[in-house]
Amino acid sequence: DGGITQSPKYLFRKEGQNVTLSCEQNLNHDAMYWYRQDPGQGLRLIYYSQIVNDFQKGDIAEGYSVSREKKESFPLTVTSAQKNPTAFYLCASSIDWGANQPQHFGDGTRLSIL
């Protein structure tokens, strides 16, 4: 079945540590996205990539970094500069970049601070 796989499902970070969240898709989608979800809030866009080897900052990019070296992969690194990283992180993809394209989501990674 085609879909988006996020790993790990749960992740714990120590103070001063960088951690990387994995996102892989086999839908052959060009566009990929990372969102952060906090309790009682909607999703906020961290980074997005319209096509391989390109990515753009979203609304809350500070303290995060990404890469898009392969079409199917869009890993997110939460750096030590992100002072409040505890949240649910969701990766998504769409066929291409456009207003009419629905986004398909993975099952998320829950990040907590030790």
Added chain:
Amino acid sequence: GNSVTQMEGPVTLSEEAFLTINCTYTATGYPSLFWYVQYPGEGLQLLLKATKADDKGSNKGFEATYRKETTSFHLEKGSVQVSDSAVYFCALAGNTGKLIFGQGTTLQVKP
């Protein structure tokens, strides 16, 4: 800028009751509108969408009509089931291609 406002939850209903979750938006131009559903511990799934005024999206007994005159996209279902318990997100995509989400509405359906 673009924004989405949803009714606050939680919404608690008995099984077979009628459901309405209100969603209004602010946007320039002609955005596309979406409803997503999130079950506990999972990501979001697309429930339905509408891409132009007066379009009606429908899926699994849910429906919503794109009302440009009232800038609304309310979600309705005639008879809810316990399995419909989830968080529902209204979202819009403007000409930038970015999705803007509402804060989500939790639905609890009791048997």
